[in-house]
Amino acid sequence: MTTANEREQTHYFVPQPSRWPAVGAVALFCLGLGAAFAVNGQPLGKLSLGVGVLILIYMLFGWFGDVIRESRHGDYQGKEDMSFRWGMGWFIFSEVMFFGAFFGALYWVRVVSVPTLGEMDYKILYPDFEPSWPLLTGPGITKPYQAMGAWGLPALNTLILLSSGAMVTWAHWALLQGRRAQLKLGLLLTVLLGTLFLCLQMYEYGHAMSELNLSLASGAYGMTFFMLTGFHGMHVLLGTIILAVVWLRVMRGHFDGQHHFAFEAAAWYWHFVDVVWLLLFVFVYWL
Template identity: 65%
Template sequence: MSSSQTGYFVPQPSKWPLVGAVALFFIGLGAAFAVNQHSLGYWSIAVGAAILLYMLFGWFGDVIGESEGGRYGANVDLSFRWGMGWFIFSEVMFFGAFFGALFYLRAVSVPELGDMIHKMLWPDFNPVWPTAVAPNGTEPYSAMGPIGLPLINTILLLTSGLTLTVAHWGLVNNNRGQLKLFLLLTVALGFTFLGLQAYEYHHGWTEMNLTLASGVYGATFYLMTGFHGLHVMIGAIMLTVVLLRSVKGHFKPDHHFAFEAAAWYWHFVDVVWLILFVFVYWL
């Protein structure tokens, strides 16, 4: 079927959602075991990750085969766009909840705990951000500043958004060399970001005493930057698949929604990081 078809392709029942559910079960079970220092924890996570990888290869392969077989017409393409749009909107709400919690803590909870009424309960509490950790006996920690690795990672992500746009121009203009080169640069920048963030976490945990137990600052820092890092990893995997498909000659100048979907997601990740950089690292 051509991309101009008026019908709607309905795929056969798939086993992959069930396989994914089994993978997530093992990962969740392993995480619970690992937190409780059970020896089976990491083994269960490894099994779950292997099953998840099997699911990704299988499911991606089926969808790519359907796409290259011409089964996705104009109506399917439109539904894909709506679906990806709503998915990104749900991600906006996801991070919106995190930012809402951060703003509430900084603008309402922390100042309120330092007012005259609460001074009677916690006389040593200092209502500043980052919060102190002295009440539970934890050693003082250092807050993560914006200069250094966070600034470098910001530059990397902004640059990756530019290289991805140049790759898209190459695809639209049927310049396959430009497409593949700048896609490769985008993927490399994404994984470099992840490597530097892992190093930042290690530095903060071991040298700055910044842990999940470092008051509400430590909890919100790792929660928000960690979930963003997870999204960067997902986006980098998506772009890697798009790169491999581009090398194999997939996508046409007028028919390349998989590329567009990955690009939308990556630009969303870029915007979220800019907001994170300002409100988590800078202010």
Template identity: 60%
Template sequence: MNVENGVHDPHYFVPAPSRWPIVGSIALFLMGMGAAFWMNSVAPGKWILLGGFAILIWMIVGWFGDVIREAQAGDYGLQVDHSLRWGMSWFIFSEVMFFAAFFGALFYTRTISVPELGYFSHTHDLLWSNFNAVWPAATGPKVEPYHVMGAFGLPAINTALLLTSGATLTWAHWGLVEGKRSHLKIGLLATVLLGLSFLTLQAVEYHHAWTEMDLHLSSGAYGATFYLLTGFHGMHVLVGTIMLITMLGRTLKGHFTAAHHFGFEATAWYWHFVDVVWLILFVFVYWL
């Protein structure tokens, strides 16, 4: 039992048994099976994948809807609030480790693998005669020539968009704490629009890279790490934008108070994490 300011939290809320975990498991099974079938040219694979994705969306909407209704009903006391904060903290830590693995692969390739390949003289005899130990290597065995994506242009614009979105979200949070609902709504709306703008420009960038720069996933280690890092980050921006849209909808319904708004805080934590990852990505993937 916790005590804060003389107020006892009488119980730890335990939700009723839920069907959503098994629904999510079915969705992931169908998505994995459908993707495997589709990649191996089995006819119904695409439709199984789409069906699994639709079930996953249904699960997310239903499960989060239950959580929102429980929160609005006042079921979550101080102990639950602490648990939610710890849970979100560990989730973000797991995301840090996720991206650390890909940044580690990039670091290993650039600073260890490529220099070592250039150090051994038999590299030229066994791999390719025109190998040059610099990053990124624009040629290689079975790798078509490609162009490297520059830092300035769309990537720089996207950096400005994400940095601005962090500021607008902080402004919205300040408006919530200060009881200024109009600031909260405007700040959230601006953040959503900036997130959607980022995703749109990244789609334009990908189209340009794929069709005009001949930069593909098969373009050696550079192409693989470029699309893995920027692609997974873009997926996180998409998830964060959906979370922000959900927070905006809840705000318009009158949810959240200055004292109770962890759903909003958790989304803000996630969005600021996405901002920081992009800054690191921009420096080490685009700039250096």
């Protein structure tokens, strides 16, 4: 179904040639070069990484600033809006596949690999192996560790993240109703709850390493635990930054009930982060 804007629109906005892709390529080159130097212990590694990060931040501010100015100028109508929605939808789909691969690895280890290694055919190779989850014996496990429990800090983080999802939904409703004060408050609470989640997760990691002796070297359990929760934490950080930028735009009077796709995109991403955490809580912490 086409909207009124799409029916009235006579052309599709195409921006002028931009320098930002080239600037981004330079940033990525510096980051890749710095990573290679750092891995090999070269002194220029940290310098190249720092320069790459600074150039990348400069590119992000400049490129997104141009997009915001184009949006405020009214260059984006119905057709561009639909393109943005499709783009964000495919981006979130790619993230679903990304986490699906890690959840698939967790499933394979728990349901296929561990029971198979516990069969009689492998007893000669691994006589002391116990086919239980989390793994406490087996190749690669050099120190005993304790698994992270579900109740306590992980359950509190679940409540915090679900509350943040409710706050961003409240903010969206306030935007549609034209209630700017509630919109600002709801977004601010979402950002603060996301920041609190990250702080508690850092504390959880410190507790896991120091008190539970849990690390990436703790066999398949340690690897899957830190890979899944770590990548999720990275996405929470990204989502919090996006929401903070949206909040700053709201404070400057941007968005209204009809034109607010940037807000919607941030909300979609945040709800995706919430759903992934619920799956993590069930399959990594609880079961």
